Every structure is written in C-alpha cells, then in structure tokens.
Amino acid sequence: MGCPYSVISSDSPASPETRVQAPYGQMRRVCGISYGDVFGTEGGAMLWVGEAKISKKEDVPKLYAATEPFIADDVVRAFIDWAEALAFATETTDYIGNLPGPAALGTWVRFDKTFLNIIGEEHDYVSLEQTTAAVRTRSFIYEQFATDILLEGSAFRAAYLTENTALLEKFGVVLDSDLTLVGGESLFPKIADTVAELVPYFDEKADMQDMTSVDDNYLGQPDQRYLKIGWAWAKDLVGNTVTEAEKALALAVTTYTGILDSFITSLPVDGFLGDPLIEEEHGDKYAPLLALCQAYVPVMIERACGDLGITEGERLCLSEMRTETVKEQQDMFGLWRNLYFAKATEKAAERGVRYAGMGDYHREWLMDNDRVPDNAHTYNVSRTNFINVIKLTDTLRTL
C-alpha cells in the first residue's frame, strides 16, 4: 500500500489535571487583570440566564444566590440555565469563561462540555494560554510542550526546562510534575528540522543574516532554541549509542565539545542564533557546528523511521521518502511531526484531556487527513472566525 499522506512539494491523560481551585476573585488576579477595574463595578447587569437578562438581586432564585456577584459588575456572562450559572460560580466548570486578554479581553467563550476541544490558534491572537485561563482548567496539551520523557538529571531535561520554564509557568504547570501530560508534540522532529536547516548556514551557503534579530527576522530564535535542546540530547547520547549513525554523532559531540559546549549552553533564552555567529570572534564555530549537524541528520532520519509513537504503516511511509536534500529532509521531518502529533492528540482524547492547542494549520491538517478524534471538537479562534464571538459578547453587553 502506498503512503496515504501527500508528500509536500514546492520550489518547500494519566488522568486529567484538576481544575484550578481558587476563589473567582483570586482567579482574576492570577490572570493578571481585574474585570472590575476594566469594566467597572457600577451594576452593569451583564448576567444572562437562558434568554433573560438578570439585572436585579430579586431576580436571582435563592438556590442560586452564589451567582449574585455576577450582576454587580460589567462582565458579560451568558449561561444556558441557572444550574450552569451556579456551577460556574462555584468553579466546577471547565468549558465557559471570559478571556483574560490581551486578545479580545472579557469575551465570553463556550467550548464543548465533555469532548476534547482542539483550539487552532494564531499565536499572536487568542491562544491556548488565554483559553485555558478563561475556562479555568489545567487539563490540556500544547504543541510547544514535549511528549518526550525527560529523565531527571539529564542535559536534555535541563535544556528543555531552560527554554520552556517561563511558558510552562504561565500555563500553571508544576515543574516537578509529569510534564508529558501537557505535551502535544515530540521534540525530535523539531530538532531534526533545525539541524537539517542549519547545515547550509554553517556551510556558508546560506546567509547567516537570516538568523539574526535584524528587522523582522524570526528564524534565528526557534533555531537557536532547538539547537540548544538538540545539543543537550546529543551530549546525553555519548556512552549510550546503539547504531553507527548515533556513534558518529557522539563522536562529533566529544570531538567538538571543547569549542561548542560553552558557546551553545550560554546562548541566551529567546536569543537569535545569528547574532553571535555573524561576529568574527565566532567564525571558528562554523566548521564544528556543521560537523555536528551533518552527523545529527542521519540519526534523526533513523529515529523517524523507527518511531514507535506512530504506526508501522506510517514508519514505512517515512522510510520511503527521499532525504538527500535539505528540503527533502525537512519535508520528511514535517510529516513525521504531523503523524506523531496526530497520535498524541488521539491519546489525549482517550485519556480525557479537555483542550489541545496547536497552530491553525495543524488543526486543518488533522481535518484534511481525517485524524480528528471522534470525541473531539475543533475550534478556529483566528480573527476572521472569532470576530463573531466578540460581537456576540458586545451585543449582550449593550442589550
């Protein structure tokens, strides 16, 4: 059977985490905003239950008295019924809430009550981070977080945490918990894509200016991140090799560790790889970095073709792809990433995870390839779609 996935060509659960348990007022502070400060507390009466606007305390049934604070501020909340309003007030919901900003501040959002909610985000607009804060959940997976087991004491784990601690903490993830529970993707396809991409740069066939922070370049930032993480994994590999390709990579690490280790490990978080490398003093790093990346690529190709995180048919599909040029390698690593990610999403749905965050291209890839789990709903929260959600909130505010 041929590979069912189109080859890109161009001229390129454990059990779900518990809800955040905090008084609502404290949650507003955790989000960094106070709705009262933004929208006022002068009895704007933005509480909707069913199709009724509730503007007086006398209209709140005694049984649901816990919802009374909701008529005292200008935050729009729209509940299907009083039972749902009470559940929200007592912080037992994880599918409704107000966005904390910066995008669409205060917008009332509603997701599926029981299924996995797949959020296809624009990273600079409504994001998974804002969504999970709004609905008050820590049950999620996110594409930037790793599904890989990061052994305690390993350089790999240390490098991953160096690069990702700030974001993990923003999501409320406890760093000494099982980090794989929030992982959406494996690090390896991303390391693979990076080392393949960097070969022509270190070989001085591509312009290292692309990797600098000049103007609106961004490429050098993620490539630096994954070079650092990849270097750490390669260091852990030394003394633990199995295949000939792994032995060659380990040899490159031990040969060049003197010149590369302090350089790579001291690169600042969120820095741009090209910024130091365009300086003359680092001209001596190009040859060893080239040797490292050239040794790395075959290891990643092997790993993709042997990845038990995808099916046998998918591994066969990857093994049939050409991997001679950088573009072909990146196409293969890109498909590897998508296949692995689809599996990770399926597993998350199986274990009852509530939210999966990914770029909107990925959401559509899952749809194109019929890989949306049966117990999942997809949401496109990009601007064109989301403007209608904002308008609904605005309408409810002004009625």
Add this chain to the structure above:
Amino acid sequence: MATDPDAAGLNVRAAILITRELPGTAAIKAPIMIWWLGSRFHVRDESGIPVDDLLALANSPRGFGREPRTKEDFMDTRIRLSAVTDVYGDRTVPRGTVIRRGEKLDTDLELLLPLAELILSGDVARLKPTGHTQVLGREAAEYSTYLPSEKGTGSTVRRLVSGPYTLLREVTNENRRGALLRVETLSLDEGAVSDTDVRS
C-alpha cells in the same frame, strides 16, 4: 485599503499569483481568481492556505503576510492543505461570506475586502510614478512606496498600475534579502463577469 472610486463600473475577472518567500519557510504560491461586478466580488483560492493567512498576504502592515515566529509556525508552512476557499462580498454591505470545507462563515467585510482589492489600483492620484512600462499589453505606471518597520529598515512596495488595476505588487526589504511578496496579475478579462460569478 485600495478603495476604487469607480467601483460601480467594474466588470473584471483576474487570475493572479501570490508568491511569498521567506527564509525558513516553504514558499507560498497561491493562484487566485478574482471576480468583480460593480460593488460585488468573489475570490477563489485553491492553494489550501488558511483564510487568515490568505487575508494577511493582502493586508499585513509589514507587507509579507503573517510571518512565522515559532518552530511550530515555520514547520507549519510546509503543511499543504487541500481546502478551497471562496470569499464573497459587496462593498455596500458590511458583512461578507467565507466558504471553506463546505462551511459558511459570515464576517466583517473590512476583513475580506483587501483580498479582493489586490487587483485594484486604489487612489494613486497623490503618488508620483517612477517609471512606465507595458504589462499584459497595457500601459502601466510604476509606483514605489515605503512601509516603515518598528525594528529597523522597512519594506519597499513596488506597484505596476494600469488604469483601475494593479498588475504587479512586489514587497522587498533590503535587510532581508530572502524576503519577497509578489502579487502578479496573470490575466485580466474585462466584461467577462456575470451575476452567477459573484453570487455565493
């Protein structure tokens, strides 16, 4: 926004090609059809690009569309999707329609209009041409404008305009040699559009 002062008389079908090249990304090549009939338009894209990325190619302040920032974004540019996108709108109506994967989305016209207006010249009366040439058998004036950037040097936008139409729009940046956005009109047929072409 390239608001055409003479929209009432529009009847044109144009085939355009949007090309974007950025380091680290797979090149975008989006062949797009645009139909205009008076104030109404229809845009069809078969490249699979998500709607908001398509719209950003027409309307981004830096000129290169929505640019990747994370490793995931960069790798996503190598994903090829199969969905066809149809965009319908009418300048006299505040909402337009996007149809993708069999689903209809009504949204603000102002988000959609820049895509349809890619082939329109807009108001060039206040601009001074920097040259003249021939494109698609038509006399065209060349205009060059500058899009400033917060971080440093901005981008240069070069346009070839013939009457009410933009036949070429090219964005480059002298500090980012590998960056290019090009919107090229491949064919232009006036009087070829009927009501069914612009009706959703």
